[in-house]
Amino acid sequence: MRRFIAAFMGLFALPALAAEGERITVTGEIIDTWCYYSGVMGGPDSVVGSAHHTCALWCSAAGIPIGLLAEDGTVYTILKLGAQDNATGGDTALRLASHTVTADGMFYARDGINYIIVEEVLEDFGIVNLTHEDYDVVPSFAIPEPKE
Secondary structure: OHHHHHHHHHHOOHHHHHOOOEEEEEEEEEEEHHHHHHOOOOOHHHHOHHHHHHHHHHHHHOOOOEEEEEOOOOEEEEEEEOOOOOOOOOHHHHHHOOOEEEEEEEEEEEOOEEEEEEEEEEEEOOOOOOOHHHHOOOOHHHOOOOOO
């Protein structure tokens, strides 16, 4: 089991070690990758912005990788976020959940996945995607039916 965990955790370092990165500056929303990719809380529009903010905090605090959903629709998995040792659960990740930011960092791609090591958040626009008007705080389809 330890060998499996070590191998799994090592995968996150591979893009940085396997290829030269490209410096990029990208603007987009800090997202919860679990809900975004899995569809567990609905489609892509329902898992961003203010409607998904609380869930994004919970997932980040639990260690779910965060991502950067760029304005062009590209999703970057964030491997490191500024001075923070990792990209989940720390003060910076929790403070920026659901915020639209402009980030500067190193971009890597491997096996169809885009990665970014964010060296600096150049600008924090806050939560600008006010999806709670359409989806409430939790989308209605994600609320379980009461047991009878």
